[in-house]
Amino acid sequence: MAPTTLAERVSYLCKHSGVESRERLSGLCGLSSAHLGLFARGKYPAMTTTVASKIASTFACSLDWLIDGKEPKPKPADIHAAVAKSFKSQGKSPGPKAA
Numbered sequence: 001m002a003p004t005t006l007a008e009r010v011s012y013l014c015k016h017s018g019v020e021s022r023e024r025l026s027g028l029c030g031l032s033s034a035h036l037g038l039f040a041r042g043k044y045p046a047m048t049t050t051v052a053s054k055i056a057s058t059f060a061c062s063l064d065w066l067i068d069g070k071e072p073k074p075k076p077a078d079i080h081a082a083v084a085k086s087f088k089s090q091g092k093s094p095g096p097k098a099a
Contacts, residue, residue: 002073007042009066009073013059014040016076017083028086029054058086 003009014036019025022040023033031051038044039055047055047067056066060082064070087093 002069004069005042006044006047006067007040009069010036010039010055012073013055013061013066013079016074016079017059018080019083019087025058025083028083028090029058031055059083 003012014022014025017025021033022036026033026036029036029051031054035051036055039047049063052063052066055061056063059074059079061074061079062071065073
């Protein structure tokens with residue numbers, strides 16, 4: 001089933017990133033882990049364009065999908081590869097793949 005809410009889409013991206021630590025993921029997006037967690041839990045019903053752009057860029061998904069659920073959802077392998085590439089560009093390791 002496709003993620004239907006903003007919270008479900010953010011959770012989907014985090015789950016398929018291959019990174020166990022939300023703190024490490026949020027750093028890639030330029031957000032605090034609490035901020036990313038609030039989106040993933042649905043505590044913020046909307047996000048600014050700036051925040052959405054950071055998340056979409058980090059996870060290689062379209063803004064239309066992230067904000068409105070439009071277009072095909074990103075594939076788990078593509079999400080994982082985009083996050084790994086972001087870590088590599090910063091000279092860091094993403095760590096072990098999440099189970």
